Amino acid sequence: MLEKNTELHAKFWEIFNKQDRHKVDEFQTYMDKFAVNFNLYKDGNFIEQSLPFDVVPRIISTEEFAKIDKGLQQRVKALNLFLEDLYTDAKIVKDGIIPETFVKEASGYLKEFVGFSPSQKIRAHINGIDLVKDSADDEWVILEDNLRVPSGSSYPLSIRDTYRKIYPDFFENLKINPIKDYPSMILESMEHVSTGGINVVLTPGRFNSAYYEHSYLAEKSGAQLVRPHELKVVDKKVYFKNYNGKLIRVGSIYRRTDDEFIDPKFFNPDSLIGVPGLVEAYLAGNVALMNAIGNGVADDKGIYYFVPKMIEYYLGEKPILKNAPTYLPYFEEDRKYIFDNMEKLVIKDVAEAGGYGVLFGHEMTALQIEDLKTIVKANPRRFIAQELIEFYDEKCYLNKELQNRKADFRAYVVAAEDIKVWQCGLTRYALEEGNYLVNSSQGGGFKDTWIMEL
Numbered sequence: 001m002l003e004k005n006t007e008l009h010a011k012f013w014e015i016f017n018k019q020d021r022h023k024v025d026e027f028q029t030y031m032d033k034f035a036v037n038f039n040l041y042k043d044g045n046f047i048e049q050s051l052p053f054d055v056v057p058r059i060i061s062t063e064e065f066a067k068i069d070k071g072l073q074q075r076v077k078a079l080n081l082f083l084e085d086l087y088t089d090a091k092i093v094k095d096g097i098i099p100e101t102f103v104k105e106a107s108g109y110l111k112e113f114v115g116f117s118p119s120q121k122i123r124a125h126i127n128g129i130d131l132v133k134d135s136a137d138d139e140w141v142i143l144e145d146n147l148r149v150p151s152g153s154s155y156p157l158s159i160r161d162t163y164r165k166i167y168p169d170f171f172e173n174l175k176i177n178p179i180k181d182y183p184s185m186i187l188e189s190m191e192h193v194s195t196g197g198i199n200v201v202l203t204p205g206r207f208n209s210a211y212y213e214h215s216y217l218a219e220k221s222g223a224q225l226v227r228p229h230e231l232k233v234v235d236k237k238v239y240f241k242n243y244n245g246k247l248i249r250v251g252s253i254y255r256r257t258d259d260e261f262i263d264p265k266f267f268n269p270d271s272l273i274g275v276p277g278l279v280e281a282y283l284a285g286n287v288a289l290m291n292a293i294g295n296g297v298a299d300d301k302g303i304y305y306f307v308p309k310m311i312e313y314y315l316g317e318k319p320i321l322k323n324a325p326t327y328l329p330y331f332e333e334d335r336k337y338i339f340d341n342m343e344k345l346v347i348k349d350v351a352e353a354g355g356y357g358v359l360f361g362h363e364m365t366a367l368q369i370e371d372l373k374t375i376v377k378a379n380p381r382r383f384i385a386q387e388l389i390e391f392y393d394e395k396c397y398l399n400k401e402l403q404n405r406k407a408d409f410r411a412y413v414v415a416a417e418d419i420k421v422w423q424c425g426l427t428r429y430a431l432e433e434g435n436y437l438v439n440s441s442q443g444g445g446f447k448d449t450w451i452m453e454l
Contacts (some may be wrong), residue, residue: 008059008452015169023166024055024397030162052445053159054396058427060406062177062453068131068140068411069421071321074311076413077128079147079298081314083123087114097313098306102330104382106303107351108148108296110259116283116444119193123292126150126186127427128255131321132391141324141389143408145304147295149256152426152446153182153412154213157220159448160424177451179424183220185414190223190252192416197251199223200240201248202231204257204273214256223254233277236284252288253278259293281447301350301384302328325387329380338376338385342369347376358437360388388436393445396429405429408438409449425449430453 031053060068085091086103093100103109128150130143160179164171174340190199203214203221218225224240232239232247239247255262261271281287299304305326308319326346327334338345342361349357361369374381393404407429412422427447428438438444 001433005059005061005064007454008061010045011174011454012057012059012450015173019167019169021400022317024400027055027162027166029167031158035214035424051155051403052431053155054398054429054447055163055446056395056397056402057448057450058394058409059450059452062451065423065451067320071140071319072127072129072413073419074128074315074317074320075142075145075307076124076415076419078311078314079127079145079307080124080415082310083147083292083295083298084117085314086297087123088117089373092310092313095313097309098235098303099330102302102381103108103297106297106300108259108294108298108300110294110297113283113294118282118292119195119285119288122193123147123295124188124298125193125292125415127288127289128152129411129413130408131411132389132408135390135392140321141391142307142321142342143324143389144301145298145307146410147298148291150256150410151210151213151256152410152428153422154216155446156424156426156448157182158216159446163448174450175453177423177453179422182412182414182422182424183217183222184342185416185420185422186217187221187223189414189416190221190254190288190290193290194251195285195287197238197287198240199252199254200226200231200250202226202228202253202257202275204228204261208256210256219255221254228257228275231275231278232404232422233275233281236277236281236286236289238275238278238281239255250287252290254289254290259296262293278353301348302330302381305384324389327385329376329383329385335376335380339373342385344388346388347372347383347385349383350382360436362388394427394429396445396447398431403433405431405433406436406438407447423451 077171082092087283090097093103124147127311131140132143134141150246155284157179201214201218203211203225205211205227215225226240228243232241240250241247251413257273258265262274264271264274265276282289308323311317327338329335331337345361347361348360359372391406394407395402396405407427410426412425414420427449428444429447430438430444
């Protein structure tokens with residue numbers, strides 16, 4: 001596999017080295033023109049910024065990606081079965097596979113939705129699964145599951161469009177898998193679960209960090225982009241109020257709003273970005289929400305520990321893709337290992353996301369480690385520990401020269417009647433050399449991912 005990847009990279013560099021380097025600036029100008037950005041709302045300030053990108057793509061052979069594809073289909077199938085089971089019969093808890101207290105203490109678990117089953121019994125329609133490639137054994141490892149409102153798919157779509165315009169030579173001479181089908185995959189999923197009516201993408205508005213993506217995906221999928229005030233709930237049904245005041249029934253909502261803000265009548269009464277009455281319509285089975293309310297329990301980094309067991313429990317199969325070696329201080333044996341090896345582990349707060357709440361033992365002083373042990377001992381359910389994966393660097397064209405940077409890969413998996421893995425994904429890289437945090441919210445950049453064959 002390594003030999004084949006080397007050949008694919010050689011084909012890329014043969015073409016890239018013949019290109020006019022001024023085209024890199026042209027690339028940047030084009031991306032800026034179409035406002036490909038990732039905005040931040042931090043400390044009360046709205047920061048509109050371009051998302052850093054790199055013109056050198058990550059290249060994965062079709063043979064290598066075939067294993068990723070099968071592994072992700074397997075994982076998402078098990079996660080959907082887990083969520084449906086957890087909120088209905090909870091057999092996995094009753095059978096002792098996952099401790100009951102462990103589930104109920106997950107911040108994303110919503111007991112109010114126990115007993116409710118959504119349209120087609122699909123809960124995780126759009127899935128963002130984060131992986132890295134371990135340099136120790138050349139295998140892909142899953143770091144995290146994102147089953148609430150995973151973002152980022154519009155960026156590789158945008159950069160691919162730009163690539164084809166600026167560098168057509170690559171697509172004329174290399175066998176790169178096409179990726180334009182992602183919006184149609186979303187549409188297929190929305191249509192599959194729709195309760196009757198139009199499809200909409202619900203956005204909090206342009207001050208949201210991923211607003212560019214909301215508008216992009218709505219346009220490409222043919223869904224209506226709506227803000228909260230443009231939806232109205234009447235008799236437990238959701239309607240879109242168009243420009244002339246006409247009410248149009250909504251059957252499926254691709255929502256980009258977190259659970260706690262989606263309906264001020266049910267959740268946070270102070271929310272200005274929710275739709276009053278939406279949850280009531282949802283519970284009545286009159287509208288489909290993508291993704292389901294309550295999915296946050298599966299995003300919990302502590303629940304991540306049990307996903308390999310879920311696969312065996314629900315599917316009777318061994319996991320195709322492995323987790324990073326993970327330890328739960330909740331269990332005494334794991335806690336002892338963590339405390340004996342904390343200086344070489346990565347400690348994560350289970351409820352945090354976006355690279356927040358991550359501590360690297362090798363960067364901490366002895367005093368800091370002792371303080372952290374005290375905190376973990378006091379609240380063991382709050383943390384997990386993982387072995388530090390020495391994942392591969394990717395070549396990045398930064399400051400007019402090639403530099404190595406740590407990079408992960410977010411794959412997108414869409415569930416409809418079948419589960420499909422997009423033949424692309426979001427490769428995120430750290431801007432600083434040696435930095436392991438690649439998230440956009442931590443200042444990371446992104447690049448295209450080419451699934452190629454010789």
